[in-house]
Amino acid sequence: MTADETGARAARLIIAPDPEAPRLTRAVTGTDQTGAEREIRVVEERPLTIYLNAQEIVTAMTIGDYPEYLAVGYLANQGMLRADDTLTGVDYDEELETVVVRTARVTDYEDKLRRKTRTSGCAVGTVFGDMMEGLEGLTLPPAELRTSWLYALAHRINTMPSLYLEAGAIHGTVLCEADRPLVFMEDVGRHNAVDKIAGWMRMEGVPATGKMLYTTGRLTSEMVIKTALMGIPVLASRSGFTAWGVEIARQVGLTLVGRLRGQRFICLSGEERLIRDADPDSAPQEPRRSSRKAAAE
Amino acid sequence: MTADETGARAARLIIAPDPEAPRLTRAVTGTDQTGAEREIRVVEERPLTIYLNAQEIVTAMTIGDYPEYLAVGYLANQGMLRADDTLTGVDYDEELETVVVRTARVTDYEDKLRRKTRTSGCAVGTVFGDMMEGLEGLTLPPAELRTSWLYALAHRINTMPSLYLEAGAIHGTVLCEADRPLVFMEDVGRHNAVDKIAGWMRMEGVPATGKMLYTTGRLTSEMVIKTALMGIPVLASRSGFTAWGVEIARQVGLTLVGRLRGQRFICLSGEERLIRDADPDSAPQEPRRSSRKAAAE
Numbered sequence: 001m002t003a004d005e006t007g008a009r010a011a012r013l014i015i016a017p018d019p020e021a022p023r024l025t026r027a028v029t030g031t032d033q034t035g036a037e038r039e040i041r042v043v044e045e046r047p048l049t050i051y052l053n054a055q056e057i058v059t060a061m062t063i064g065d066y067p068e069y070l071a072v073g074y075l076a077n078q079g080m081l082r083a084d085d086t087l088t089g090v091d092y093d094e095e096l097e098t099v100v101v102r103t104a105r106v107t108d109y110e111d112k113l114r115r116k117t118r119t120s121g122c123a124v125g126t127v128f129g130d131m132m133e134g135l136e137g138l139t140l141p142p143a144e145l146r147t148s149w150l151y152a153l154a155h156r157i158n159t160m161p162s163l164y165l166e167a168g169a170i171h172g173t174v175l176c177e178a179d180r181p182l183v184f185m186e187d188v189g190r191h192n193a194v195d196k197i198a199g200w201m202r203m204e205g206v207p208a209t210g211k212m213l214y215t216t217g218r219l220t221s222e223m224v225i226k227t228a229l230m231g232i233p234v235l236a237s238r239s240g241f242t243a244w245g246v247e248i249a250r251q252v253g254l255t256l257v258g259r260l261r262g263q264r265f266i267c268l269s270g271e272e273r274l275i276r277d278a279d280p281d282s283a284p285q286e287p288r289r290s291s292r293k294a295a296a297e
Numbered sequence: 298m299t300a301d302e303t304g305a306r307a308a309r310l311i312i313a314p315d316p317e318a319p320r321l322t323r324a325v326t327g328t329d330q331t332g333a334e335r336e337i338r339v340v341e342e343r344p345l346t347i348y349l350n351a352q353e354i355v356t357a358m359t360i361g362d363y364p365e366y367l368a369v370g371y372l373a374n375q376g377m378l379r380a381d382d383t384l385t386g387v388d389y390d391e392e393l394e395t396v397v398v399r400t401a402r403v404t405d406y407e408d409k410l411r412r413k414t415r416t417s418g419c420a421v422g423t424v425f426g427d428m429m430e431g432l433e434g435l436t437l438p439p440a441e442l443r444t445s446w447l448y449a450l451a452h453r454i455n456t457m458p459s460l461y462l463e464a465g466a467i468h469g470t471v472l473c474e475a476d477r478p479l480v481f482m483e484d485v486g487r488h489n490a491v492d493k494i495a496g497w498m499r500m501e502g503v504p505a506t507g508k509m510l511y512t513t514g515r516l517t518s519e520m521v522i523k524t525a526l527m528g529i530p531v532l533a534s535r536s537g538f539t540a541w542g543v544e545i546a547r548q549v550g551l552t553l554v555g556r557l558r559g560q561r562f563i564c565l566s567g568e569e570r571l572i573r574d575a576d577p578d579s580a581p582q583e584p585r586r587s588s589r590k591a592a593a594e
Binding site: 025026028029030031032033034035038040042043044046066139154167168169171211218219220221239240243244245246259263264265266267269271274276280283 | 322327330332339358466515516517532538540576
């Protein structure tokens, strides 16, 4: 696929990465192995303090785009925003680096804030209270996952212009429907990227039915839990698994596909949703430049 | 280097990865792209609750090795253990999944615990209080960083038997001296790996002078701050940079080398410590299997 075609197709996303945005990367100068001066672009990392009504909840280190989505998605994924809560305001103050999320319901999570779990998620791995909270009795909707979609999505996502290709050192999470990427969020913290998607879905009223999440990061317990709490039945990654991530996915009936690179992948949970409609040999090879290794991403 | 040579040299590390340890990985069965059944090993991820004297500080998700080092290193890197504190006990309870660190000094960090920052670090990205705390007026010792050491360390670390090569989805951090890896810690959370090294140094009384840290993960603000607080003047990674990570490294005079793969690297801070004594073309190439991409690791 040529750059033009990629651009044209990327334009069809509802939200696509914006590698040109001046606020998201910075040019820095150093030297390379030969001693030659080299200028490279690096991603920004900024604090964003999230308030729920009068209460300071957390300060996230984020690349800084879509702060409102990040705040709402974080609170929703932490169970601090209920499905039936009415948002009366979401106010971002760029100077103060704060987002205040206001609800009609009076909220108080002081006790919850006292309990802290540092998770295995990449960046922003903080979960308050019981990580499994809200998973009891959760059932995910039936869904189809065609291997032809997996191959098309992986190829398109990995070749689309992104901050990752521009500056590296950043995670991507993509909300997809069939073979189409809808919303592609990137962040220094993988969990920020997921939370931004959750916030977008919540604020735009987009249902989870028929959706899947693709992430560049590892399939850890926290990623699986977030995906399940969002009601999304399929989570795919080019990276690997942790044992607890697999265990929880099997408990809640989430389809978990990992180590998705080129034609290869492994499905460790929810096999029943998987339809092998594509000849693996027909899967597009990854261009060297955009190939990401399934390291501890 | 042959497997035997690798093993022999790895044996010279004070602490090396233990990919065979049954408690650290689990075999899980799934299917691959062809529908064939596949058994793979995945890394474990367990909660570990850290107490400082009577106070519950945090629950970390960790692979579970070296819990005492993790607890002591975490508390030290959070500034909750002072350099002059006397440890009167470090008690790990495997059943309760807790570590209680006891000090002669009476401690109370209730206020500090109220402030939470979610950082860009991979896993365990929780920093209480002011991230920059302790950095004011910090000066790192002069040191030498020879490119011949960088190339030798990167090759040896990436080809040494490890949980990463066995199961993937895990980070590594290595305490090095000249061209010798001393302590190689792996964890689902990159920050756990660093904290385990900090705890080992603290409990074994190992000084930071002449040491460098090598990490598989990104050079974020938190990684740079942790390294500086440990008094280590050099931080190298095969992964990329964030803008704030570079900024802080330059402020504290830390030598920061990133994107170190094969013969290539970029130095964005502390260039004065770098001695280019190796012909880049002489740098060993990375075996395909152990090559890690500098994605958002």
